[in-house]
Amino acid sequence: MLDASANNELPPIPAKRYFTIGEVSDLCQVKSHVLRYWEQEFAQLNPVKRRGNRRYYQRADVLLIRQIRSLLYQQGFTIGGARQQLSGEEARDDANQSQQLVRQLRTELEEIYALLKR
Numbered sequence: 001m002l003d004a005s006a007n008n009e010l011p012p013i014p015a016k017r018y019f020t021i022g023e024v025s026d027l028c029q030v031k032s033h034v035l036r037y038w039e040q041e042f043a044q045l046n047p048v049k050r051r052g053n054r055r056y057y058q059r060a061d062v063l064l065i066r067q068i069r070s071l072l073y074q075q076g077f078t079i080g081g082a083r084q085q086l087s088g089e090e091a092r093d094d095a096n097q098s099q100q101l102v103r104q105l106r107t108e109l110e111e112i113y114a115l116l117k118r
Helices: 004-009 021-028 032-041 059-074 079-117
Strands: 048-050 054-057
Touching: 021 032, 021 054, 021 059, 032 059, 054 059, 059 079
Parallel strands: none
Antiparallel strands: 048 054
8 A cells, every 4th residue: 555654745635525636636746647648557546527527636635546556657557557457456455355255255154154053
């Protein structure tokens, strides 16, 4: 994820639902045109677009942008390498969620079996 040192230099994210591209630019210390470019390069980065094609980013988008920034600027990844790194983390998250779901289902089935056994 993000280094603690990288987090210290960035301002805290306010408790808001949506952020404009200018606000995200300030929060992540990345220029607006770079954010628009990253949208093309990273499929995970997909802000809500409303009237006039205005972008509205959510908190998860801001966190993702900070992670991309860290991968590219602090850790020295290329765009392709950062894309792979993010995809790998998504795959690990999906695997963890699947394992949790299987454990939960197994527990529920064991409880049902115990009830039926009585």
